[in-house]
Amino acid sequence: MITDITLGQFFPGQSVIHRLDPRTKILGAIFYIVIVFLAKNVFSFLLLVAFTLFLVLLSRISPKVVLKGLKPLIIIIVFTAILNLFGKKGETPLISFWIINIYPEGIRYAIMIIIRVVCMLAGTSVILSYTTSPTAITEGIERLLSPLAVLHLPVHDFAMMMTIALRFIPTLIDETDKIMKAQTARGVDFSSGSLIRRAKALIPILIPLLFSAFRHAKDLSIAMECRCYRAGKGMTHMTTHRFGLRDYLSALVMCAFCAAVVLLNKYAPGFSL
Amino acid sequence: MNNDPFIKIENLNFAYGSGDEMSRPILKNINLTVEKGSFVAVLGHNGSGKSTLAKLLNMIESPVSGKITIAGMDITDPEMTEEMMIEIRRKIGMVFQDPDDQLVATIVEEDVAFGPENLGIEPKEIRRRVDEALKTVGMEQYATHAPHQLSGGQKQRIAIAGIIAMMPECIIFDESTAMLDPTGRKDVMDTILRLNKEHGITVMTITHNMEEAVYADRVIVINEGEIVLDGTPKEVFGNVEKLHSFGLDVPQVTELFYELNLSKCRLPSDVLTEKEGADVIARMVL
Numbered sequence A: 001m002i003t004d005i006t007l008g009q010f011f012p013g014q015s016v017i018h019r020l021d022p023r024t025k026i027l028g029a030i031f032y033i034v035i036v037f038l039a040k041n042v043f044s045f046l047l048l049v050a051f052t053l054f055l056v057l058l059s060r061i062s063p064k065v066v067l068k069g070l071k072p073l074i075i076i077i078v079f080t081a082i083l084n085l086f087g088k089k090g091e092t093p094l095i096s097f098w099i100i101n102i103y104p105e106g107i108r109y110a111i112m113i114i115i116r117v118v119c120m121l122a123g124t125s126v127i128l129s130y131t132t133s134p135t136a137i138t139e140g141i142e143r144l145l146s147p148l149a150v151l152h153l154p155v156h157d158f159a160m161m162m163t164i165a166l167r168f169i170p171t172l173i174d175e176t177d178k179i180m181k182a183q184t185a186r187g188v189d190f191s192s193g194s195l196i197r198r199a200k201a202l203i204p205i206l207i208p209l210l211f212s213a214f215r216h217a218k219d220l221s222i223a224m225e226c227r228c229y230r231a232g233k234g235m236t237h238m239t240t241h242r243f244g245l246r247d248y249l250s251a252l253v254m255c256a257f258c259a260a261v262v263l264l265n266k267y268a269p270g271f272s273l
Numbered sequence B: 001m002n003n004d005p006f007i008k009i010e011n012l013n014f015a016y017g018s019g020d021e022m023s024r025p026i027l028k029n030i031n032l033t034v035e036k037g038s039f040v041a042v043l044g045h046n047g048s049g050k051s052t053l054a055k056l057l058n059m060i061e062s063p064v065s066g067k068i069t070i071a072g073m074d075i076t077d078p079e080m081t082e083e084m085m086i087e088i089r090r091k092i093g094m095v096f097q098d099p100d101d102q103l104v105a106t107i108v109e110e111d112v113a114f115g116p117e118n119l120g121i122e123p124k125e126i127r128r129r130v131d132e133a134l135k136t137v138g139m140e141q142y143a144t145h146a147p148h149q150l151s152g153g154q155k156q157r158i159a160i161a162g163i164i165a166m167m168p169e170c171i172i173f174d175e176s177t178a179m180l181d182p183t184g185r186k187d188v189m190d191t192i193l194r195l196n197k198e199h200g201i202t203v204m205t206i207t208h209n210m211e212e213a214v215y216a217d218r219v220i221v222i223n224e225g226e227i228v229l230d231g232t233p234k235e236v237f238g239n240v241e242k243l244h245s246f247g248l249d250v251p252q253v254t255e256l257f258y259e260l261n262l263s264k265c266r267l268p269s270d271v272l273t274e275k276e277g278a279d280v281i282a283r284m285v286l
Helices: A022-038 A042-059 A063-087 A104-129 A134-151 A155-185 A195-201 A203-226 A245-267 B050-057 B082-091 B108-112 B114-118 B123-136 B152-164 B182-197 B233-237 B240-245 B252-262 B274-285
Strands: A095-097 A100-102 B007-014 B027-034 B039-043 B065-070 B092-095 B170-174 B202-207 B218-223 B226-231
Touching: A022 A042, A022 A104, A022 A134, A022 A245, A042 A104, A042 A245, A063 A100, A063 A104, A134 A155, A155 A203, A195 A203, A203 B092, B007 B050, B027 B050, B027 B226, B039 B050, B050 B065, B050 B170, B050 B202, B082 B092, B092 B152, B108 B114, B108 B123, B108 B152, B114 B123, B114 B152, B123 B152, B123 B182, B152 B170, B152 B182, B170 B182, B182 B202, B218 B233, B226 B233, B226 B240, B233 B240, B240 B252, B252 B274
Parallel strands: B039 B202, B039 B218, B092 B170, B170 B202
Antiparallel strands: A095 A100, B007 B027, B007 B065, B218 B226
């Protein structure tokens, strides 16, 4: 049941986005989120939607996959939209019913929130998580943070921990499933009783899980030592990314996109949302 | 130098802890040589010290006393540098029991690259080694898969590929098939045999599966920290009673023939595989 969580949403491919340096993609994704929140009026929103679609097409990831990735978040999207729909107060209510007043501003806000959240999720997925392998992401983070190594911060260790954490999520999920079944067979009831009782029922899962996590850690560290690991000293990488023309061009495109959004906000104010 | 054995262990003693807090001895006065290119199986029941022996060879543990020489290098020398230790670990690869506890990366080929990356190999050469290692274990079509999508046997073959990519001269398999299903076990065993026969890699398997030990050139039995039997599989498995007293089994066919001999049959005691057994019976019947 819990074993079918899909992780490592990475879809290997050869598109332009796939081949970008992970550093470009991490910075690009952050920049993209900022731009999403800069957009303020009809025109900048239209540009935002168009640009997001452009990114999806560029990544050659099927739009179906992108939509499917949004599915688990529908509740959150709808919830925030409804909150804004009723929460935003204007001058003249559009619909007035009992204590509920819906203002045109509320409707605008709700639409805006939906577009923002959908664009943000779809955009960052195709820029980063769908097109970059977890190892490349950690490599990117490591290299972006590498100036901090001067301050004796263990940047490499952080990156390694992230890689291993990602690697072990499915393993620990499998284990949780096994332990739950074993404890159910021993008569532990997880699904009935008061909240406190149910919380208490989790203890016989958490303790063995913690124990096994420590065992994994010990065995893995020995195996890593056997594979000549020495905390990144003298380590090379099979795929080293280098900033290329592609990366500079995409930085340029992102900047142009940002400038366009800002200009549209400023010079087409009549349709402000 | 070339005539020297690949691994030479002299008067080795080992116990966990140190000083007053030393545990009971795990390994007692071990003397052992392993020739280059050979296939040695180390047998022993749980707690006999067989896994500890492997960890000593790889410098994960260091002995209380005694000397271990690997490819002419004394690894018990207190003046060993880190570089030398890395070189030993590169020469002697280890494959463990649980494949999940050996894979580091979330993509198969990136995991195989981990060893060479640690060794500081050129990226182009790493790529070449990774492709070759995956081909050697027959997993090249899974290069971009995530390890958790693979079966136990497949994961173990990836772990082996990760070791091969370091180009070791010897690989120690520490109960590497114990957690696998029969198909996975067979695939891994075939891979091990191929590495030994075709690639000339010295193989040491630590196991309590007798059917696996049959493939070795030499079987060593460890009981309570001491080497008690050492010989070809046929020689060792002939000692059915002795092996039973160490808490070990013999291959099923050998056991069957032994029992039949107890009931006044006159069958050879050095039959190890089903095929050999069938041949013996066929000759008697026809």
